Amino acid sequence: MTKKITLGASQLMSVNFYSSAWTDRRNDTKSFATLAYWQEMARVLEAAHFDFLFFADVIGFPSDENGIPAAAIREAVQTPAHDPVTIVSGLAATVDKLNFVVTSSTTAERPFMLARRFGTLDHLTEGRIGWNIVNSDNQTALVKLLGLGEVTEHDTRYDRADEFVDAVTKLWEGSWEDDAVVFDQAGHTFADPEKVHSIAHHGRFFDVEGIFTVVPGPQRTPTLFQAGASSRGREFAARTAECVYMQEATVEAAQTTIRDVRERAARFGRRPDDIKILNGVSIVVADTEEEAASIRADLAAAPSTEALAMHFLGWTGINLLALDASKPLSQRSEFGHSTLDRYEDGPTVGEIIDGLRSSLGGLKITGTPESVAQQMIDMVEQTDLDGFLIEPNFGGPEEYRVFGEKVVPLLIERGFIDEQTEPTTLRQRLFGGSDGHINDRHRGAEFRVSQ
Structure with missing residues (x-):
């Protein structure tokens, strides 16, 4: 049986x-701050049979002990970054079948407020919403912007995220019984009080007690995404995520990561197919191999040295421009562990910056429509990958339109993508099923209210 490819943008x-x-x-991307820009993006993605639009997000900006370098503002690296959750309901009203995933931080948020926001979106999108769980890597800026006091140690942030997920799933799963809402106007009873329960969570990081003030949506718990690359991050993903996003650049690296995540999930009593694993990819497609190669070369040449260094600063808190380019990188920080681990073999700072030009974004697929389709299929078949998160190259809806017109029909023809004809919840789009709820093996199932 042909494995279906999941597509996210x-x-x-x-x-x-x-x-x-x-x-x-x-x-x-000049009009990125407008709803019209994203409405056009959503229309293009739905026409191209994408499963979902995935919004990455950052809180803060590249910074170190000296603040934000001028280069970060000049080169628009991680700033500006507007709040994507504000437009999701507008996009859901624009298209019928496309799903949406929004990043939100367990370090910056409070459990009740996040649960309320995503519970509301579950209704407004008719179940087409997912939460990408992050614990926020840009700790230096986050501490200053949110007044957190100090940088939180890496594994402690995951401990906090674990507890955060327990608290929000108690709210989503444990407060309202399925038939609690009766809407009996004559009897002056909106909901049966016996079927609405107060939840209590008292932990190391959070205290939450009371009823949840949002009635259950189509999914109850939004579909859960996660992208941790460190060992602790993979452990969290294996226990929590329904869709894992990774960014491996080779078949061998993808095989290793996928096998590791699935083995960890099994130790939590989950099945291999309980988790969809997607890889980030930059795709360049053109009518000829020569034209595609030329476009790829333009992409590699586009970022300045300053822009590359500012990306690294945002990921790790280390400003490469302030270091001796001829010496190896010796600094560490409390975030960006997976990025820094790549440079343990001792490349110089200058070599790291040069290497970012070709490695920025991870996996790259370049070629004609037929070649691109085959490379995607090969990656899936050789690694047990479930699909791709396709990253923007130059930016804007047009590159997705080209991909949808040139590559997607070939994937449909070969049986790797189904044409979506009816709206479903995001969880049903990814896993099938009749009710769109988390399965019995998920960690959140233990908090389900007894009926």
């Missing part, structure tokens, strides 16, 4: 993304 509500190619003439 990875976006940031900004003018810029990993590629830092916003200065290219093909860029079309």
